[in-house]
Amino acid sequence: MTSHAPSRTTGTARPAVPGTAGRGRRWPGALSLSGAGLVALPLSVALAVTVGAADLSIGDMFRSVAAHLGLPVAALPPLQDAIVWELRLPRVLLAALVGGGLAVCGAVLQALTRNPLADPYLLGISSGASTGAVAILILGLGSAATLTVGAFAGSVAAFCCVLALAGAGMASPVRVVLAGVAVSQLFGAVTSLIVIWAGDAHSTRSVTFWLLGSLASATWSGAALCAAAAGIALAVCWAAAPALDAFAFGREAAESMGVSPVRTQLTLLIVTALSTSALVAASGAIGFVGLIVPHAVRFLAGSRHRVLLPACALYGAIFLLWADTAARALFAPREIPVGVLTALIGVPAFAAVMRRRSTAR
Amino acid sequence: MSLDAHDITWSANGAPIIDGITVSLPQGRLTGLLGPNGSGKSTLLRLLAGLLRPRAGTVLLDGRRLGELPRREVARRLAVVAQETSTDIDMTVTDVVMLGRIPHRTGLARVSGDGPRDVLEAEKALARCGLEGWGDRRWSTLSGGERQRVNIARALAQRPTELLLDEPTNHLDIHHQLDLLRMLADAPTTVVASLHDLNLAAQYCDHLLLMEAGRLVASGPPAEVLTEQWLERVYRVRATVTLSPDGRPHLRYTSLDDPSPAFTSGDGR
Numbered sequence: 001m002t003s004h005a006p007s008r009t010t011g012t013a014r015p016a017v018p019g020t021a022g023r024g025r026r027w028p029g030a031l032s033l034s035g036a037g038l039v040a041l042p043l044s045v046a047l048a049v050t051v052g053a054a055d056l057s058i059g060d061m062f063r064s065v066a067a068h069l070g071l072p073v074a075a076l077p078p079l080q081d082a083i084v085w086e087l088r089l090p091r092v093l094l095a096a097l098v099g100g101g102l103a104v105c106g107a108v109l110q111a112l113t114r115n116p117l118a119d120p121y122l123l124g125i126s127s128g129a130s131t132g133a134v135a136i137l138i139l140g141l142g143s144a145a146t147l148t149v150g151a152f153a154g155s156v157a158a159f160c161c162v163l164a165l166a167g168a169g170m171a172s173p174v175r176v177v178l179a180g181v182a183v184s185q186l187f188g189a190v191t192s193l194i195v196i197w198a199g200d201a202h203s204t205r206s207v208t209f210w211l212l213g214s215l216a217s218a219t220w221s222g223a224a225l226c227a228a229a230a231g232i233a234l235a236v237c238w239a240a241a242p243a244l245d246a247f248a249f250g251r252e253a254a255e256s257m258g259v260s261p262v263r264t265q266l267t268l269l270i271v272t273a274l275s276t277s278a279l280v281a282a283s284g285a286i287g288f289v290g291l292i293v294p295h296a297v298r299f300l301a302g303s304r305h306r307v308l309l310p311a312c313a314l315y316g317a318i319f320l321l322w323a324d325t326a327a328r329a330l331f332a333p334r335e336i337p338v339g340v341l342t343a344l345i346g347v348p349a350f351a352a353v354m355r356r357r358s359t360a361r
Numbered sequence: 362m363s364l365d366a367h368d369i370t371w372s373a374n375g376a377p378i379i380d381g382i383t384v385s386l387p388q389g390r391l392t393g394l395l396g397p398n399g400s401g402k403s404t405l406l407r408l409l410a411g412l413l414r415p416r417a418g419t420v421l422l423d424g425r426r427l428g429e430l431p432r433r434e435v436a437r438r439l440a441v442v443a444q445e446t447s448t449d450i451d452m453t454v455t456d457v458v459m460l461g462r463i464p465h466r467t468g469l470a471r472v473s474g475d476g477p478r479d480v481l482e483a484e485k486a487l488a489r490c491g492l493e494g495w496g497d498r499r500w501s502t503l504s505g506g507e508r509q510r511v512n513i514a515r516a517l518a519q520r521p522t523e524l525l526l527d528e529p530t531n532h533l534d535i536h537h538q539l540d541l542l543r544m545l546a547d548a549p550t551t552v553v554a555s556l557h558d559l560n561l562a563a564q565y566c567d568h569l570l571l572m573e574a575g576r577l578v579a580s581g582p583p584a585e586v587l588t589e590q591w592l593e594r595v596y597r598v599r600a601t602v603t604l605s606p607d608g609r610p611h612l613r614y615t616s617l618d619d620p621s622p623a624f625t626s627g628d629g630r
Contacts, residue, residue: 116449242463242471245456248448252412256443257519258436258464303452304459306472 030301030311037314041096044318048092048325053332054083061089091218094226095324095338096317098215098283099293101230103316104309105272105279106290107297108237111244111305112265116353117177119290120155120276124183126287128158129280130210131187134194148225151277158183159273188285212339213286215324222282229278234313236271240264241305248303286339288346289320295353362388362423362522364409364439364551369418371404378404380575381418386523386553386568391546393562394555395586396572397596402555403444405572406525409553410441422523436464440521444528446512448500454511455496458483461518486517489544491537505532513541526554530561563587563610571595584610593617 049061060076064084067075075081102120109118120126132154133147141150165179188211195207208214237244243264246254251261293316294308301311320338323345327338364386371379379401386392386409394402407413409420411427420427422438440461462479463471470476475483487493490510503511509532516524524545530538538558542565545552553570556562562569562583569586571579573595579586587610592600600614 111450114449238472242466246460246463248450248452248457248460249443249446250448252407253441253443253446253460255412255432256410256436256439256441257460258433260432298451302456303450304456306474 030307033297033301034307034311034314037311037318041314041318041321044321045092045096048095048321049084049088051325051329052083052088054080056080056084056088060084065089087218090220090223091215091324092321094218094223094282095215095321097223097226097230098279098286099289099320099323100313100317101226101233101275101279102286102289103293103297103312103319104230104234104237105276107294107305107308107312108233108244108268108272109290110294111247112268113176114247114250115176116295117291117350119288120272120280121184121285121287121290122177123180124158124162124187125155125273125276126280126285127184127187127191127211128161129155129277130285131191131194132157132277133281134191134210138194138198145225147281148229148278151281152274154187155273155277155280158187159269161186208337209284211285212337213284213342214335214337214339215283216328216335218282225278226282229275230313233271233275234309237268238306238309240268241309244268244305245303284339286320286342288342288349289316291353292342292346292349293319295349362438362551363421364523365421366405366409366415367419367421369408369415369420371401371408371413371416377575379408379415382575382577383418384570384577384580386551388551389549390551390567391542391548391565392551392553392568392570393566393583394553394570394572395559395562396555400572400595401575402572403527406441406527406553406555410439410525411435412441433464436519438521439523439525440516440519442509442513442516442524442526442529444531446508450500452500453496454487454492454498454500454503454514455483457500457511458486458496458515458518461486461515464519482518482520483514486514489517490514491540506534506537509533510537510541521550524548524550524552526552528557529554530556530558559587559592559612563612584608587612 046058046061050056050058060080061084063073064076064081066073067081068085076084106119109120109123110116112118129151132150132152135154136146136150161183162176162179165182166176191210192207195210209217243254243259246257246259247261247264251265254261254264294312297311297315298308301307320342323341324338327341328335330336366382366384368381368383369379370377370381382405394405396402404413408415411420411430411432414428422430422435427435459475459479462475462482466476466479483496484493487495490513492510492514495511500508500511509529513526513529516526526545529541529545533541538561542554542561545554546565546567556566566583569580569583570577571586571591578595579591584604587602589600589602592598592602592612592614596614597617598614599617600612602610602612605611
């Protein structure tokens with residue numbers, strides 16, 4: 001409180017001083033951040049495609065893409081073309097879509113549960129999705145779509161377990177995280193059990209894939225499904241941006257500002273669970289993307305979801321794209337699971353968030 | 362424009378918290394809601410705000426049942442300042458005040474940037490709470506009293522015709538308590554505020570409601586409600602009430618268990 005000039009409050013509103021409220025100082029920052037992301041994302045995609053054992057240039061990538069789009073260009077030699085079109089491009093795009101989708105889901109879960117540590121992975125949703133997808137594979141029903149359905153069933157089951165353990169109100173952030181840890185351990189164990197029990201006969205993907213995530217088996221159909229999942233999640237959640245803002249002070253505050261808390265929570269939890277399921281079915285359970293990215297973006301762009309969510313989509317995409325590129329390039333020809341890399345970055349970020357939380361009190 | 366409750370009740374775990382209250386709020390006036398701890402003030406405010414549905418009875422906004430009105434429509438009319446507000450999200454003061462504009466935004470405006478009207482209302486609300494130029498401050502750096510004032514500015518940005526506040530003077534220093542009550546008393550809005558400081562209530566409120574164990578036991582102008590008899594019965598204090606020249610009561614009190622000499626010498630008993 002300023003003690004010098006005593007601030008007067010008057011009943012009749014005084015003429016407002018323009019520029020003191022409204023567009024916060026960070027607005028230009030938020031806009032340029034999104035603008036930079038819009039430039040950096042396509043650039044990152046093009047650059048990441050050139051990284052790898054086979055020496056390919058950005059020009060080669062464009063030639064391959066143009067040829068496949070039916071444009072009159074000289075096609076690449078078949079082997080190089082296959083590396084670009086069948087391997088690297090779907091993988092890079094899948095990484096971007098999964099990263100963007102998980103970041104948006106993380107930001108939404110953090111707002112809905114009022115828990116800064118919420119993220120599809122930490123809440124066990126990703127593990128549940130893995131279990132569901134593996135179960136579908138074992139039943140021999142695996143396709144991109146049925147995997148997603150199984151993953152959705154698994155993620156909803158996991159989330160219900162978290163709710164049961166943490167209390168439906170999710171009032172205590174610590175309990176929510178503890179419940180999430182327990183549930184993800186449980187579903188992780190079930191996943192491992194199913195994969196090992198079934199051997200390789202039915203499942204082409206390993207335990208590592210489901211538990212740590214990998215983008216190595218990216219396909220165009222998987223990428224397309226993830227594009228739909230991430231796109232729908234972003235669109236639905238973005239349309240609910242004011243409601244998410246209103247949740248900052250809790251359900252009752254949201255309600256007093258005209259938001260229906262039950263409908264909002266239910267709709268958005270289902271959308272994020274569904275979206276996470278599709279992403280996990282294609283990529284396994286990649287952790288911490290949904291935790292790190294929203295916090296970093298919030299720090300730079302502010303906490304209003306209208307700006308936050310699109311920025312999370314962009315930077316989540318860029319983040320996972322480069323994380324995956326590093327995962328396949330750093331120790332080439334060996335590849336490390338991308339979830340290992342995101343955990344290496346994510347756990348210190350988790351610690352930083354916890355620290356900030358305890359000092360902010 | 363009116364907000365009334367008709368014979369409303371509320372109970373938790375079988376115990377009645379609000380026990381048949383009928384009340385009509387004087388329009389455009391500041392009503393003080395008084396009563397000891399646990400008398401049901403917060404619950405009554407939440408019932409009046411539509412945040413709780415009464416077990417029996419009705420709350421009417423302009424003669425229409427509150428529970429049947431769309432939430433957004435209610436939020437354009439009625440704003441609430443709760444007792445406890447906390448968030449883990451590091452927002453700016455502007456971010457918080459702009460929350461109050463949510464019910465007024467429809468269609469594309471819900472997701473577009475803040476419109477000129479929103480900016481203007483936010484600035485007016487901040488000015489009324491003595492917070493001009495605070496827009497860029499961060500919530501996490503504010504003190505309890507400052508947060509309280511930002512939260513009140515958020516409620517004012519809702520442009521309510523009815524404003525309900527649960528202990529709004531909590532955390533505020535005496536200067537800001539007086540500023541706030543003056544602002545609320547002068548506002549053309551129908552305001553209900555639960556208050557613990559009876560002298561402040563006497564000084565600023567046009568109308569008082571006195572609660573005891575979930576019932577409304579007295580209501581009326583301060584001089585009718587803040588009497589020695591009511592204070593002894595409801596608050597279990599002995600009080601001397603003197604009337605100021607403007608007709609408002611002024612109180613000095615001691616606990617019934619504490620025979621203070623200063624007090625007893627006053628009336629010669």
